[in-house]
Amino acid sequence: MTAELSDLNAFVAVARAKGFRDGARLTGGSASALSEAVRRLEAQLGVRLFNRTTRSVQLTEAGRGLLERLAPALAEVQAALDVVNGYxxxxxxxxxxxxxxxxxxxxxxxxxxxxxxxxxxxxxxxxxxxxxxxxxxxxxxxxxxxxxxxxxxxxxxxxxxRVQRFATAAAPAYLDRRGRPEHPRDLLEHDCIRGRFSSGSMAAWEFEREGEIVRVEPTGPLIVQAGPATDLAVDAALAGTGILYLFEDWLRPHLDSGALEPVLEPWWQRFSxxxxxxxxxxxxxxxxxxxxxxxxxxxxxx
The missing domain is CATH 3.40.190.10 (Periplasmic binding protein-like II)
Structure with a gap:
């Protein structure tokens, strides 16, 4: 039994992306072309590789078995073809x-x-x-x-x-109104803008000074998804909503312009x-x- 290499690649793309649309974005093709390739492969193999609903595309047991063996094999094929690139x-x-x-x-x-x-x-x-x-x-x-x-x-x-720091900062107007924290635990009395990871967890804010490490979990009026919605958190801090904890490099333009004021800078923690x-x-x-x-x-x- 022989299957077209393009159909096998289409199957792997859909399996990895868990959908035809995301698979199309991954490959630079179209969802309809991937769907047709998968249908063709299923017809040739005589088994269903995906369970499809209007909301999800999930591998069947046969599909999972095929992916486990096929993905490494296709990676080796690509690596072998790539030898030519060296010339x-x-x-x-x-x-x-x-x-x-x-x-x-x-x-x-x-x-x-x-x-x-x-x-x-x-x-x-x-x-x-x-x-x-x-x-x-x-x-x-x-x-x-x-x-x-x-x-x-x-x-x-x-x-x-090679070295970065987490920084805390807020708009000067907010700090004039609410006061300036002198110790990380003072943040528990302030409005803080938090970030939540896609896993649902929210990391504690960590500070360090002269060997002392302090972790706090402040609260506040705004929680954003870490990463995709971080710019919204920065905008809110600029508008005076509260204190923000973020990469110093991300905040540096606003710190340099004075739109944001450093908070607890001696406590900013360095990391690799x-x-x-x-x-x-x-x-x-x-x-x-x-x-x-x-x-x-x-x-x-x-």
């Missing part, structure tokens, strides 16, 4: 990166335009989300994460600033910058290899 004057192809929204805002703007200028035949796709996903299962070649969320079997290399990470396999796709070399050759950001 080109310039690397070409698609590079897909899975990154947190903070990296889209704070790390990639300094890298992407310069990289694409050097490698015009590479098409870079950025998938931004703050939930922790398996980059391979998500159809990506590599990802950006912080060290506490790196998978152990991955190769990791620094990308972007992000890492580019990718599977530790011997044959790295040419576009990813070019990106890794480009990052490695760049001088580190202060």
């Amino acid at each position: 080109r004057d310039r690397p070409a192809g698609v590079l897909r990166l899975n990154v947190p929204v903070s990296a889209v805002r704070l790390v990639l703007p300094d890298i992407v335009p310069a990289f694409l200028a050097v490698y015009p035949e590479i098409r870079l796709e950025i998938i931004a989300e703050d939930s922790f996903v398996d980059v391979l299962a998500a159809g990506c070649d590599a990802g950006i994460r912080y060290d506490e969320r790196l998978e152990q079997d991955m190769i990791a290399m620094p990308i972007g600033p 910058g992000p890492f580019l990470y990718y599977p530790g396999r011997r044959l790295v796709p040419a576009p990813l290899r070019a990106f890794v070399d480009f990052i490695r050759d760049r001088p580190p950001r202060p």
